[in-house]
Amino acid sequence: MSNAVLDAIRKRRVVREMTDEPVTQAQLEQILDAGRWAPTGGNMRQNRFVVVQDEKIKGLIYQVAPGMFQRPPVIILICTDLGVARAHQISDDSLTFPMDVGKAAQNMALAAHSLGLATGPVTSFSQSAVNRILNLPEAFVPHMFICLGHAAEVSQFNVRPWQRITWRDLTFYDRFPSDSGGE
Numbered sequence: 001m002s003n004a005v006l007d008a009i010r011k012r013r014v015v016r017e018m019t020d021e022p023v024t025q026a027q028l029e030q031i032l033d034a035g036r037w038a039p040t041g042g043n044m045r046q047n048r049f050v051v052v053q054d055e056k057i058k059g060l061i062y063q064v065a066p067g068m069f070q071r072p073p074v075i076i077l078i079c080t081d082l083g084v085a086r087a088h089q090i091s092d093d094s095l096t097f098p099m100d101v102g103k104a105a106q107n108m109a110l111a112a113h114s115l116g117l118a119t120g121p122v123t124s125f126s127q128s129a130v131n132r133i134l135n136l137p138e139a140f141v142p143h144m145f146i147c148l149g150h151a152a153e154v155s156q157f158n159v160r161p162w163q164r165i166t167w168r169d170l171t172f173y174d175r176f177p178s179d180s181g182g183e
């Protein structure tokens, strides 16, 4: 039996080469809405999304983001608004923030995939430079860019040297045997 969610989870790939074809405002809003529906620790809803479409600003971001190989029509920056966290007496370095960013990112990636669009996450960038380029409020921490666009048909990045792994390679049940280093 086919299952659209499981199919999307399995078929979505990170895309590092995109075309100039625009993303419509309706598509963009559906993807932002998918990010909004991601759960957050304590339901604090401290994720913030900054949409960058201006060519000049994108050009500045490329200069400070060595991990961004894409030249996408849209870049979404997922930030944590520490102002919200501080109002909840949560410390700035709480692990919930990067986890919550990851959840929103994956929701967006799967939503984009379901709409026939492509995404690529990027965390390799200078946070201080991005703060300055986007003039982010002091309490915003930029965590992850989501490049959003249409996948190029041919891409030098499509070659996959990795060995396939399965969930079996990653999963353990109940308790580790005593010779595994545990108690």
Ligand SMILES: Cc1cc2nc3c(=O)[nH]c(=O)nc-3n(C[C@H](O)[C@H](O)[C@H](O)COP(=O)(O)O)c2cc1C
Pocket: 012, 013, 014, 015, 016, 067, 068, 069, 120, 121, 122, 123, 124, 125
């Ligand atoms: C937290 C995180 C940070 C990442 N940062 C980058 C990055 O800076 N640049 C990049 O090209 N890919 C980045 N990726 C993408 C991973 O390299 C990618 O998920 C991996 O190659 C698997 O690709 P697949 O999802 O298509 O199987 C990142 C992924 C995650 C989860």
